[in-house]
Amino acid sequence: MATALRELQKDLDEVKQLLEKATRKRVRDVLFAEQRKLETEISTKQQQTGESVEVQKPAAIVPPMNSSYTVKINNYGWDQSDKFVKIYITLKGVQQISAENVQVEFKERSFELLVKDLDGKNHTMTVNNLLKPISPESSSKKVKTDTVLIMCRKKAEHKWEYLTQVEKQTKEKDKPSLDTDTDPSAGLMNVLKKIYDDGDDEMKRTLNKAWVESREKQGKSDLDF
Incomplete structure (x- = not known):
C-alpha cells in the first residue's frame, strides 16, 4: 500500500x-x-x-486563470495610397495594452488580427481573399489612440476598387447591365428597373407617372409627324 x-x-x-x-x-x-x-x-x-508519505507542501494553491472570451471584429474602414491598402479598426483603449498583445499575421491574400486581453476580451478579425496580392514581409500595423491601423503593402501599385474578391463579386453581381452593344436603350432600362425594384412606393409612383407622361409625349410626336 x-x-x-x-x-x-x-x-x-x-x-x-x-x-x-x-x-x-x-x-x-x-x-x-x-x-x-x-x-x-x-x-x-x-x-x-494509517500510512503516510512525505508530502511536498505547496507554496500556494494555484487558482484557475480568470476567464476571457473572444469576439469577432466586424466593423472597419479602409482606404489606400499608391503603395498601401490601409484598414482602420476602432478599439477603445487599445493603446493602453502591451504592444505584444496586438498581433497581425500577413499572407499574400489575407491577414489575421488578434488583440489579446483588452477589457477582459480577445478581439479577432480575419480578412481572406484580398482583391490583389500583398507583400507580407513589407506589411505592418500601427496602434494609435482607440485605433489599430493595418497597412498591407501592395505587390503592384494598382488601384483597388474593393478590399476583397468576395466584395467585388457581390457588388458587381448587383450592378445593372450597361451593355448597349445590342440595344442602345437597354442600359438605361436596366438602371430604371433597378431603381424601381429597390424604390419605395413614392419612388414607384414617380417613375410610373414619368413613364406615362413620356409615352403620351411620344404619341403626340408620332401624330404631329
Whole structure:
C-alpha cells in the first residue's frame, strides 16, 4: 500500500509542476481538478491504512486563470495610397495594452488580427481573399489612440476598387447591365428597373407617372409627324 501512496504522490507532484507552467485556462482547469482528485485520494488512503508519505507542501494553491472570451471584429474602414491598402479598426483603449498583445499575421491574400486581453476580451478579425496580392514581409500595423491601423503593402501599385474578391463579386453581381452593344436603350432600362425594384412606393409612383407622361409625349410626336 505504501508503494501505491508513493505513486499517487509522484502523480500529484507532476500535476503541480504542469499546473505552474500551463497558461491555457482549459488546461489549467483540468490540471487543477486532477490535483484536487489526487489530494483527496491520497488523504483517503492514508486514513484507511494509517500510512503516510512525505508530502511536498505547496507554496500556494494555484487558482484557475480568470476567464476571457473572444469576439469577432466586424466593423472597419479602409482606404489606400499608391503603395498601401490601409484598414482602420476602432478599439477603445487599445493603446493602453502591451504592444505584444496586438498581433497581425500577413499572407499574400489575407491577414489575421488578434488583440489579446483588452477589457477582459480577445478581439479577432480575419480578412481572406484580398482583391490583389500583398507583400507580407513589407506589411505592418500601427496602434494609435482607440485605433489599430493595418497597412498591407501592395505587390503592384494598382488601384483597388474593393478590399476583397468576395466584395467585388457581390457588388458587381448587383450592378445593372450597361451593355448597349445590342440595344442602345437597354442600359438605361436596366438602371430604371433597378431603381424601381429597390424604390419605395413614392419612388414607384414617380417613375410610373414619368413613364406615362413620356409615352403620351411620344404619341403626340408620332401624330404631329
